[in-house]
Amino acid sequence: MxxxxxxxxxxxxxxxxxxxxxxxxxxxxxxxxxxxxxxxxxxxxxxxxxxxxxxxxxxxxxxxxxxxxxxxxxxxxxxxxxxxxxxxxxxxxxxxxxxxxxxxxxxxxxxxxxxxxxxxxxxxxxxxxxxxxxxxxxxxxxxxxxxxxxxxxxxxxxxxxxxxxxxxxxxxxxxxxxxxxxxxxxxxxxxxxxxxxxxxxxxxxxxxxxxxxxxxxxxxxxxxxxxxxxxxxxxxxxxxxxxxxxxxxxxxxxxxxxxxxxxGKYHADGHRCCGVRLSPEQTIAHGYRCPTCGGKLTVGVLHRVELLADRAAGARPEQAPPFWSVIPLIDLIGGALRVGSSSKKAETLYFELLERLGNEFHILLDASLNEIAARSTATLAAGIGRMRAGEVEIEPGYDGKFGTVSVSASEEDTT
Ligand SMILES: [Zn+2]
Ligand SMILES: [Zn+2]
The missing domain is CATH 3.20.20.140 (Metal-dependent hydrolases)
Incomplete structure (x- = not known):
């Protein structure tokens, strides 16, 4: 099962x-x-x-x-x-x-x-x-x-x-x-x-x-x-x-x-206290030193994978099962309502949605966008659609600072 x-x-x-x-x-x-x-x-x-x-x-x-x-x-x-x-x-x-x-x-x-x-x-x-x-x-x-x-x-x-x-x-x-x-x-x-x-x-x-x-x-x-x-x-x-x-x-x-x-909070390289985020190439160009303070940069996950990888990005082994990339529903709601994820308003809609539609994975992965729109807002449904399609805006995390991944609301979804 x-x-x-x-x-x-x-x-x-x-x-x-x-x-x-x-x-x-x-x-x-x-x-x-x-x-x-x-x-x-x-x-x-x-x-x-x-x-x-x-x-x-x-x-x-x-x-x-x-x-x-x-x-x-x-x-x-x-x-x-x-x-x-x-x-x-x-x-x-x-x-x-x-x-x-x-x-x-x-x-x-x-x-x-x-x-x-x-x-x-x-x-x-x-x-x-x-x-x-x-x-x-x-x-x-x-x-x-x-x-x-x-x-x-x-x-x-x-x-x-x-x-x-x-x-x-x-x-x-x-x-x-x-x-x-x-x-x-x-x-x-x-x-x-x-x-x-x-x-x-x-x-x-x-x-x-x-x-x-x-x-x-x-x-x-x-x-x-x-x-x-x-x-x-x-x-x-x-x-x-x-x-x-x-x-x-x-x-x-x-x-x-x-x-x-x-x-994730260690995806890219960087130095958190200087607000410096770098790609693996930039880190190498700077000799693994923070360009602002000269301190040691924290080498992130992407960089480490690049170092140990023996295949190009995009390679996929035959037997590999699929995966689904998601954004926590509370964050999508916070974005759609233009309030913080921890606000009372976001929390209220979160629990209302679960009550109407079912559990969070169901809403993120399976529920029909029409149904989500009918039970919440067109903006949220459109955002979930963009997340499922991987159309997201990304600011990578580094050196212990979480990144942000969001689905921007375009004008026509705003009802
Ligand atoms: Zn641990
Ligand atoms: Zn620094």
Whole structure:
């Protein structure tokens, strides 16, 4: 069956996350967004894991569901759907290898609580797990992979947001040039990477070494409303094993829902405090130094992909599934109404639209533009049409600053 999953999120036990990240809110927002399977996040945190064991019960084999669903009314009828949880967490590995400091974030997917306890016991011998839902450990990513597989042979380790400069496997600042350089003889046990907000599958298709690697996308949400800003569409059996096999073999991944990569906050190169954004060519021309202050430029994802790619832009491997680039609905509404995305007016129309039309993915990807126009405004419908066609205006993000991607309203749509 086809279903959407968002397997990398965080709980309120992670640093810099929203206090609303509890299971009820994850359950609610998964439905509002159109997500069938949501990662629990932070399964290495003892407090969150205890809460998960308390509040979740077995659902489809290896997946979990809420023991007590909140009362109706929290989710409009148009969006109500079952939600299953999958045990997941993220670990920040900081260590030295090959004479350099390495910082690699890894997503972990686990089939059951027993595996989570086994992994946590092993990790607790390395460092403290209770101070951050995404623990920072002095641990080689390869050793982490060995521990994950020891916790369960059906567990998966997926390098997270694989291209971001500071904390990823291929990142310009502290990453590696290949999966083999990082994981050595265990590299064949890595079956997937998470492309992250600042890269999309098309950028990853430029590396022939990634042809056998499944590309997945997740939100890495730090607040419940950011759930599903990226997600993976599976065509697999709805259970842990189905998702596992889909990722391992690649065939059960039917596509991904993506940010426009320019919207990610590390797409281009630059120096944020000077307001300097550069293309890879410009960075090279400036000798990797900020033209304003002379400081070191942060090399972004596009640049890093260019460096490691062995194919020209536009190349597409035969087996590659499709992807859909979207702009969060709340941002489209904010643009169409000419108010901020966080304004009350935008929020009100957002919830009205979900109530009338269905979940956010349905509105962004499938709903007819006529219907959207009838239920909101012609401007918003036209904007969604332009987004689907890729007709967007882009200001790329760089050095930690989100980019902007918008669909401009032309005169004739304004009613
Ligand atoms: Zn991370
Ligand atoms: Zn500067």
């Amino acid at each position: 086809r279903f959407t999953a968002d397997l990398h999120i965080h709980s309120r036990f992670s640093r810099a996350t929203s206090r609303d990240l509890n299971l009820d809110q994850l359950w609610r927002w998964a439905q509002l967004k159109g997500i069938r399977v949501v990662g629990t996040g932070d399964c290495t945190h003892p407090g969150w894991l205890a809460e998960l064991e308390q509040e979740l019960v077995p659902a489809e084999n290896g997946l979990l569901r809420l023991r007590r669903e909140p009362p109706d009314g929290q989710v409009p009828d148009s969006c109500r759907a079952p939600v299953s949880f999958l045990l997941s967490g993220e670990i920040s590995c900081i260590y030295r290898k090959g004479g350099r400091t390495r910082k690699v974030h890894c997503l972990v997917l686990l089939p059951d609580f027993e595996a989570a306890h086994r992994l946590n016991l092993a990790l607790s011998r390395v460092g403290t797990l209770a101070s951050d839902g995404r623990p920072i450990l002095k641990l080689d990513a390869k050793d982490l992979l060995a521990m994950v597989l020891q916790a369960s042979p059906r567990a998966l380790l997926v390098p997270a947001h694989a291209w971001t400069p500071h904390f990823s496997i291929f990142g310009a600042c502290s990453g590696f040039e290949s999966l083999q350089e990082c994981f050595e003889e265990l590299a064949p046990e890595v079956h997937a990477i998470e492309t992250g907000l600042s890269s999309d599958p098309a950028m990853n298709w430029r590396l022939s070494v990634l042809d056998g690697i499944t590309l997945i996308s997740n939100s890495d949400a730090h607040s419940a409303s950011k759930l599903g800003r990226e997600a993976t569409l599976f065509d697999a059996e709805l259970c842990y094993q189905g998702i596992y096999q889909a990722i391992v073999g690649g065939k059960g991944v039917a596509g991904t829902i993506e940010f426009f990569p320019e919207q």
